[in-house]
Amino acid sequence: MKITDVRTILVNRYLFVEITTDEGLKGIGESGAWGFLDASKGAVDALRTYLIGQDPLRIEHHWQYMYRCWHFRGAAIMGAISAIDIALWDIAGKYYAAPVYNLLGGRCRDKARVYAHAGGKTTEETIENLKKAKAQGFTAIGHLSPFLDESRDTPYFITHAREMAEAIERIGAYRDAVGNEVDLCIEVHRRLKPADAVVFSRGIEPFYPYFIEDPIGADNFDSMAEVADKINIPIATGERLNNPQEFAMLIKRNAVSYVRPDVCMCGGITGAKKIAALAEAHDLMVVPHNPLSPVSTAACLQIAVSIPNFALLEYPGDDQPALSEKFGATGVENGVLKKDMVKSTFQCTDGFMEIPTAAGIGIELADNLEERFPYRRRGLKTRLHVDGSVVDQ
Numbered sequence: 001m002k003i004t005d006v007r008t009i010l011v012n013r014y015l016f017v018e019i020t021t022d023e024g025l026k027g028i029g030e031s032g033a034w035g036f037l038d039a040s041k042g043a044v045d046a047l048r049t050y051l052i053g054q055d056p057l058r059i060e061h062h063w064q065y066m067y068r069c070w071h072f073r074g075a076a077i078m079g080a081i082s083a084i085d086i087a088l089w090d091i092a093g094k095y096y097a098a099p100v101y102n103l104l105g106g107r108c109r110d111k112a113r114v115y116a117h118a119g120g121k122t123t124e125e126t127i128e129n130l131k132k133a134k135a136q137g138f139t140a141i142g143h144l145s146p147f148l149d150e151s152r153d154t155p156y157f158i159t160h161a162r163e164m165a166e167a168i169e170r171i172g173a174y175r176d177a178v179g180n181e182v183d184l185c186i187e188v189h190r191r192l193k194p195a196d197a198v199v200f201s202r203g204i205e206p207f208y209p210y211f212i213e214d215p216i217g218a219d220n221f222d223s224m225a226e227v228a229d230k231i232n233i234p235i236a237t238g239e240r241l242n243n244p245q246e247f248a249m250l251i252k253r254n255a256v257s258y259v260r261p262d263v264c265m266c267g268g269i270t271g272a273k274k275i276a277a278l279a280e281a282h283d284l285m286v287v288p289h290n291p292l293s294p295v296s297t298a299a300c301l302q303i304a305v306s307i308p309n310f311a312l313l314e315y316p317g318d319d320q321p322a323l324s325e326k327f328g329a330t331g332v333e334n335g336v337l338k339k340d341m342v343k344s345t346f347q348c349t350d351g352f353m354e355i356p357t358a359a360g361i362g363i364e365l366a367d368n369l370e371e372r373f374p375y376r377r378r379g380l381k382t383r384l385h386v387d388g389s390v391v392d393q
Helices: 037-051 059-069 075-095 123-135 160-181 194-207 221-230 244-252 268-281 294-306 331-335
Strands: 003-011 014-021 026-030 112-117 140-144 183-187 211-213 235-237 313-315
Touching: 003 037, 014 037, 014 075, 026 075, 026 294, 037 059, 037 075, 059 075, 059 268, 075 268, 075 294, 112 294, 123 140, 123 160, 140 160, 160 183, 160 194, 194 221, 221 235, 221 244, 244 268, 268 294, 294 313
Parallel strands: 112 140, 112 313, 140 183, 183 211, 211 235
Antiparallel strands: 003 014, 014 026
């Protein structure tokens, strides 16, 4: 069997890769370099010249070749490699008439616990969405911000005392709203400095969050380790890392409790398995980052099922809008949902997602995506402080 075509599909805010073989099998994957999809597409196009004519079943060899042939790597390139890798695993599963997880050692569990997204522009709106998610059966809810973000056009200023007090009080209100029957996953989006992260984390300890995600910038592993050493809440991080070596350094510094690989960014299913093994060797649990389309969910489920140290899977919801304000979504675009990208999605019941049983990763792209959902680039805008400096939001 040989690869005959590698096609990129830029639609809505997603980059999919479709690989075709001379036996008629097709595999799909997705790039997680969501802010730089044009660059990631260029990387896929460059790798196409290598892949044409190759045996698609030599997945590890192709991973090594693509990963090691670049003298300079980064998010765009690793997103491309990830999408290709997922598509190759999809082909392998279809070739052997088996779900991908059966090629990875088989099922470690019968279903995957997920955490839903809940947010809002006010505390009251967030609490309302929390209660809705609980009523739908979710036992873990995340993407919960302790900070209410205003428009990025509004200059930012708040005193330290007010910011900390309001953020801590808000987490307490979230806990009061759902009780202890729901685990809360707190998303800080790397907006705090280490000293502030320690103050905030100590303040929310009485509310027993499941974890605090990216309390500070993810680039400095030593600073993350310093924060981890001073607080009693598990840190979840890793979504901005894109190779096993970075995760190894993060883990070695005791800077993480819940490892967060993005299957569409960290080298695909192959890369995620390597990272999960590193985590397992250090008694750490894995919570895959999954903010993209249902194709990403399908790939994540293969990992969730096949590793022993899986904890939770992020699940933003297939009924959610495919676009957001970050992409300038207006009018008809707001009616496009994530589930519109594929022919069918997976069932989620009482906070657990069903395990795919179809061959491959278990999902297929919808027809005529490029005609139906034109590609939308993410706008370049970040918030500024009242003094004119850049703010992390």
